[in-house]
Amino acid sequence: MDIAIFTDTFTPQINGIVTSINIFRKELTDMGHNVYVVAPKVTGYNDKADNIVRYFSISYMFQPQYKIAFPYSLTVPKLSDLKLDIIHAQTPFSMGLLALYLAKKSRVPLVYTHHTFFDGYVHYIPLNRKLLQKLSVLGSRTYCNHCTLVLTPSHPMRDLLMEYGVKEKIVVLPTGIDLESFTNNKLDNNIRQRYGISKSTKLLLYAGRIGEEKNLDFLLKSFRIVANRISDVHLLLVGDGPLKYQLIDLAKELDIASQLSFTGYLPRSEVISCCASADLFVFSSMTETQGLVLLEAMAAGTPVVAVDALGVSALIKNGQGGCLCEPSTEIFAKG
Structure with a gap:
């Protein structure tokens, strides 16, 4: 199958989401699937791997190491030409919105992995925390309910999404590790x-x-x-x-x-x-x-x-x- 992973964070960043993406990408490739990664462009960084699509991005004002991609560009038709079988979003934000748009346009199943407990990160936006927490719940619920399948890395996170009001199917799929390392x-x-x-x-x-x-x-x-x-x-x-x-x-x-x-x-x-x-x-x-x-x-x-x-x-x-x-x-x- 041809699978595209859409993410707001990828190499050279170092975090759990990037580790998870690389592990699943390697395993899916080893199984014979063709895997693309669609991510924000990082100035001065050149990808060594194939099938990496980068979008122009700017640094997030309050956390410069994080990038905000501008996913609507002339490369969208090129992604549509890939004839993808599955689109897998790792974020509900900029690249996740592109994933949702392409999935609807191409009538391709959209899988979403909910990696982040967003309530715990609202302090990075200098606005009222209670309001932001309510918006994070609303945003998570809305995005999940537009997906074909939602994945969570743990049962407690699945239970929390159900409390949010997510109605689409949720499957628990933890990220494994490569023991050879x-x-x-x-x-x-x-x-x-x-x-x-x-x-x-x-x-x-x-x-x-x-x-x-x-x-x-x-x-x-x-x-x-x-x-x-x-x-x-x-x-x-x-x-x-x-x-x-x-x-x-x-x-x-x-x-x-x-x-x-x-x-x-x-x-x-x-x-x-x-x-x-x-x-x-x-x-x-x-x-x-x-x-x-x-x-x-x-x-x-x-x-x-x-x-x-x-x-x-x-x-x-x-x-x-x-x-x-x-x-x-x-x-x-x-x-």
Whole structure:
């Protein structure tokens, strides 16, 4: 089949949606399907892979690393000429609207994966939060009800969409991981040395966006409790985002700055190596629809302590692979 994936975020960006797209794209291609990716253009970046269609885009005013594509252009007829069998949207926004338009025009099934709990991200728009949360529910419901099939990466996210009033069929399809990436010969064993962390130090790891929606102030306050009990412990935060400098100030205020490091964005292979080097993976987000990075940590052999919320709740059962905690710093610190 000829399948087109429409997304507002793709390489060179590093996030869970991009990882999911690349995993499904590879597996579908290996099964013999012809897969296209339609995404915003990123200035200065040239795709190495085939079948990538890029649209002119501008940076989102409040988060420059995110792009807003202008999907209505002279390339639309070219996409129509592809004679697609399935259109798969990863977003309800700019590229998702193009996907919806083409699906209706070509009478092609539209599949939509609902990756994001949008309620948890409204703080990036400087308007009334309650109003934006209502609009996010309305927008999610409206888009889903225009699709042939809706996919969610977890049962809690499916249940939430049903509460929103989605009437179309919803199927739970989690993103898997490529276990070959976790073999010892592909791991970097010098992660601790690179960041000045001794082998005897207990290393706690967080990987993900450094943003308000990840509940990282909670994580730092929990870590302070741990650091007061265990002197030789370090927290490594992999990723970047708008909250970084606020967290640096908070770490100084909590007197844990010397026991905390930020790496910035790292390639996925290095994130996996960080997971393998850590003693514990800690995750405080309450907005995850799946939490793919938790699967990666567990695949690397690292136990997880996470807040029991939304998609994360579906990943860890009966203490297998880790521990789920109430959103209390004392309880989280105890693990």
